[in-house]
Amino acid sequence: MVAMMPMQVSIRRQTASGRVALALFVLAVIGLAAMPWWARTGTIRMVLELCCYIAVAQMWNLLAGYAGLVSVGQQAFMGAAGYALFVLAQTFGVNPFLAVFLSLLVPLVLAVPCYLLLHRLDGPYFAIGTWVVAEVFRLVASNLSWVNAGAGMSLSVMKDYSAFQRNIAMSLFCALLVLVSIGGSYWFLRSRFGLALIAMRDNPVAAASQGVNVRRLRFLIYVAAAVGCGLVGAVYFMAQLRINPPSAFDPMWSNLAIFIVMVGGIASIEGVLIGTLIYFIADRWFGEYGASYFVVLGVMTVLVALYARTGIWGMISKRWDAPWFPIRRHLVLERDKP
Amino acid sequence: MQWFDALIQGVLLGGMYAQYALGMALMFGVMKIVNVSHGDLVILLSLVGISLASSFGLGPLAVMAALVPLAVGLGWLLQKAVLNRVVGEDPLPSLIATFGLSLALQNLMLQIWSANSRSLPGGGIESRSVQIGGIYIGLLPVIVLAVAVALTWGLDLMLKRTRFGRALRAAASDVEAASMTGINPRAVYASATAIAVGILGFAAVFQSLRSTVAPADGGAQLIYAFEAVIIGGMGSVWGAFLGAMVLGVAQAIGFRIDPGFGVLAGHIVFLLVLATRPQGLFGRA
Numbered sequence: 001m002v003a004m005m006p007m008q009v010s011i012r013r014q015t016a017s018g019r020v021a022l023a024l025f026v027l028a029v030i031g032l033a034a035m036p037w038w039a040r041t042g043t044i045r046m047v048l049e050l051c052c053y054i055a056v057a058q059m060w061n062l063l064a065g066y067a068g069l070v071s072v073g074q075q076a077f078m079g080a081a082g083y084a085l086f087v088l089a090q091t092f093g094v095n096p097f098l099a100v101f102l103s104l105l106v107p108l109v110l111a112v113p114c115y116l117l118l119h120r121l122d123g124p125y126f127a128i129g130t131w132v133v134a135e136v137f138r139l140v141a142s143n144l145s146w147v148n149a150g151a152g153m154s155l156s157v158m159k160d161y162s163a164f165q166r167n168i169a170m171s172l173f174c175a176l177l178v179l180v181s182i183g184g185s186y187w188f189l190r191s192r193f194g195l196a197l198i199a200m201r202d203n204p205v206a207a208a209s210q211g212v213n214v215r216r217l218r219f220l221i222y223v224a225a226a227v228g229c230g231l232v233g234a235v236y237f238m239a240q241l242r243i244n245p246p247s248a249f250d251p252m253w254s255n256l257a258i259f260i261v262m263v264g265g266i267a268s269i270e271g272v273l274i275g276t277l278i279y280f281i282a283d284r285w286f287g288e289y290g291a292s293y294f295v296v297l298g299v300m301t302v303l304v305a306l307y308a309r310t311g312i313w314g315m316i317s318k319r320w321d322a323p324w325f326p327i328r329r330h331l332v333l334e335r336d337k338p
Numbered sequence: 339m340q341w342f343d344a345l346i347q348g349v350l351l352g353g354m355y356a357q358y359a360l361g362m363a364l365m366f367g368v369m370k371i372v373n374v375s376h377g378d379l380v381i382l383l384s385l386v387g388i389s390l391a392s393s394f395g396l397g398p399l400a401v402m403a404a405l406v407p408l409a410v411g412l413g414w415l416l417q418k419a420v421l422n423r424v425v426g427e428d429p430l431p432s433l434i435a436t437f438g439l440s441l442a443l444q445n446l447m448l449q450i451w452s453a454n455s456r457s458l459p460g461g462g463i464e465s466r467s468v469q470i471g472g473i474y475i476g477l478l479p480v481i482v483l484a485v486a487v488a489l490t491w492g493l494d495l496m497l498k499r500t501r502f503g504r505a506l507r508a509a510a511s512d513v514e515a516a517s518m519t520g521i522n523p524r525a526v527y528a529s530a531t532a533i534a535v536g537i538l539g540f541a542a543v544f545q546s547l548r549s550t551v552a553p554a555d556g557g558a559q560l561i562y563a564f565e566a567v568i569i570g571g572m573g574s575v576w577g578a579f580l581g582a583m584v585l586g587v588a589q590a591i592g593f594r595i596d597p598g599f600g601v602l603a604g605h606i607v608f609l610l611v612l613a614t615r616p617q618g619l620f621g622r623a
Contacts, residue, residue, distance in 0.1 A: 070433050072374075117609060120616040121568070123429030124372035128564045129612075132605055135561060139602040251557070255441055262434055291445040298442025305435035306423050 008334040013190065014326060021324035029179050035171035036164060044170050048239050050280050051174040053256060055181035055232045057264075057272045059225040060257035062185060065267035066201045067221040070123075072254045073130030076114075076137045077107035077226040078233030079248030083141060085234045086153045086243050091146070096157055097169050100234045107230030111223045119218070131251075138249035152244025155237075173235045181228060182325075185269055189327045193217070198327070201267055259297055262304045265313025269325040274312050343473050344590045350476070352566075352586025353483030354548065356579045357541035358559055359566035360489060361534030363578035366567065368510045368530045369425050371432045373416075375440035377559030379535055382443060383409055383542035384551040385451050388458050398460050398543060406539035413535025417528040425527065440556065447553035455550035464547050482544045489537055490579040497575070506530055558601075565608040571621020580620050 032051070035044050056074065063069045084103035089096035118129045142150045158166060188194050199207035200214055208214045237243045256279060264275020286293040304311060310318075317323065358380065365371055373379075386408070387401045396404070420439065424431035466477040497503040508516035509526045517523050545551060545559075562585060570581020585604050592603025611619060 064430060068430075070430055072437065117612050120612060122370070124366070124370070124433050125564070125568065127429075127433050128372060128374075128561065129568075131557075132561055132565065132608060136602065136605045136609070139598075139605070143596075143598050143602070258434060258437060266430075291448040294445035295442045295449070298438045298440070298445065301438025301441065302420065302435050303438075305431050305438060306420065309431060 010332050010334055012330040012332045013328075015323065017322035017324060018326040025182070029175050029183070032178060033171055033175035035174065036167040039171075041163060041167055044167055044174075045239060048170050048174050048235070050276065051177040052232045052236045053260065053276045053280060054272060055177045056229060056253055057257045057260040057276055058181040058185055058269070059228040059232075060254075061261045061266065061269075061272050062221055062228075063225050065261065066189075066197045067218045068201070068204060069218060069222060070127045071130040071225075072127050072251070072258070073132070073134035074225065074229045074257065075233075075249050075251060075253045076130070076134035077111065077229040078236070078253060079134075079137055079141065079243075079245075079250075080106045080110055080233070081230030082233040082237035082243050082248050083147055083153075085238060086155055087147060089157050090153060090155055093157070096155065096238060100173070100231075100238060103234045104227050104230050107226040107233075108223065111226035114226075115219055115222045119215075131254075134249050134251070138245045141248065142245040150245060152242060152247075155241045155243075158238075158241055170235075170239055173238075177232065177235060180231065182269060182273070186325045186327070189269075189325075194327060195329075197221070255294075255297070259301055261311075262301055263311055265311030265315075265317075266309070268313045268317070270317075270323065271311050271313035273324075278312075339472060340594065341591070344594045345587055346473055346475065347479075348587030348590030349583055350479035350483055350586070351590055352583035353479065353486040354541070354544060354582075355562045355566050355585055356486040356490060356582035357482070357537060357544065358563035359570070359578040359582045360486075360493060360575055361537045362563045363567045363570075363575055364493065364530055364534045368506055369421070369432075369527055370429070371421060371425060372429075372436070372564070373421070373531075373534075374433060374436040374560065375443055375556070376538070376563055377561075378440045378443040378447070378556035379409075379412065380538050380542050380545060380559050381551050381553060381556045382447060383412075383539055384458070384546040385447060385456065385553070387542055388456050388546055388551070389451075391458055398458060398463070398547060401458065402540065402543045405542055406536055409539030409542070410532045410536035413532040413538075414528050416535065417531035421531060422524055422527060440560075444553055444556060451553060453552060453554065455552040456546070457550045458543065458546035460547045478544075478548055482548065485540055485544070486579065486582075489540065490575050493533070493537075493575045502526075502529065562604070565604060569608055569611045569619060571618020574620070577618060577620045581618065584619065 031038075032047065035047065039047070056078070060071065060074060063071050063074075081103045084106040085096065085099050088094040088099035088102055094102065114130075114133050118126055118133065121129045141147055147153060161169075189197065196207065196212040196217060199210060199212055200217060204214050233248070237248065240247075260275035260279050261272060262275075263278060264273070265271025282293070282297075286296070308315065358376070362372070362376055365373055383405050387405050390396055390404055391398075391401050420435050421432065424435050426432075460478065463481075464476075464478050467474045468477065469475075497507060505516070505521045505526050506529075508519065508521055509523050513523050516526075566582035566585050567578050568581070569584050570577035570579065584607065588607040589600045589604040593600035595603070
């Protein structure tokens, strides 16, 4: 009677913690979109900044955590899209809210040649290469007269919209940023591509031997992250109403993305959320200390790289197996029912 | 004549960049590590040198005599405390650790020395020049170039001829095989970083003599060193030296075309080399 019975196997992909988190996530996105009815303009601006941090950090996480592409120059694409928005809306009179989406074409088009050049550089050299690209973008913007060179541009067309209309736009963009960066990554990581990406994260050579097209996947992730950062740039500078080369291509964005992802926990969506919260609170409380605050951030980044590579979420998930955004596939054996 | 002048000035500027690039080429060659705080270390050493000069009344040579041993010690400490823990196949940990270090160093310097630009008084040497055939050649840039040649030559000789150089090259090509033959890779790495940062001791003195330094300048120096290494081609210190020359000439010619175009011209040459000859102008394919 111990004959081998055909085993019924099912795949469990969602967990109780995941369902709770998903419900909270949907509520959060709705709450963000409804901000004009419950928050003041100051609060909306603050939340917008928070959403920008989340999105930039998640883009860096996709690059460094999954694709193995460490970039310190994603600000190149933020600035490029920000400038595209200003040129479209201010110079050509395109509706600024529509221009946010149109401006994404610029990072999309620029990312392709950038990657084709940069992928020739070996691991750590790739990172410095991305920085050079960001510097090139900044210097080009500083020399181009039709973006007003070093003096920068203002988005005065926003005066045509009432404060309430602008609040609605900012709130919807907040919801979109979170939906695309967190929701989009979650969906992507649970898809077939996500499986390939996770295999690649764990070991690129082994993944390639299993039929994963590592080169193409890396290329796709690089372009997607460029467009994602572009969206952040366009939204951020739309809210700022001003852009100039040093602010558009500010390396500070790389600093904060690296800090958020490394401290929160690399290669996990949960880590990005935790890291962003820590950075945001620290920035509000200690930002006034200026330089010494950045010394502490820098030292913390070093310590995480030396002693706790998996960050805070890595330590939590080692103790409690309750992912918020479960992407693993569990095989569950089911007894044959008569 | 104007372009010939730019060429000469570019080669002289290249001498400065070569001094940054040598250490980076050495560290990458041996450990496959890029130290993101490379430029910030130059600035740190420069600022320490300037403070030493002003509080003890030291001349440039005395500052150099103090800075180079300090730099060697700093490099050794950097390797022991940070880099030895992050050396490995995965480039992420070393990048992140040195990136964090760069952020911390930059802001620490900002607190100690403020954001002002400073320079090292050279007692007149920085403004002396000779006129050869209608071209003014500064004495200091010539000294910088001569020291760069000497450093490159010395480093190349050390790698080729000495026992330590052989150990370095062995550890660079296959660290496991090297350790089987009795080489302690950690000790080799520590000496390599000590030498790499030690060279920055020279660079720091010259940088602060020929122009000004401010805490935020480190990133630019890192990028120039990196571009020199990639343009020249990996694998040899002479490659880094020649790459620095190409970068210096590109920038000098760019500055002649338009003052806002100088640094950008260097970047463009770098990107062109990457597009057409990714192994570097002087590298082996």
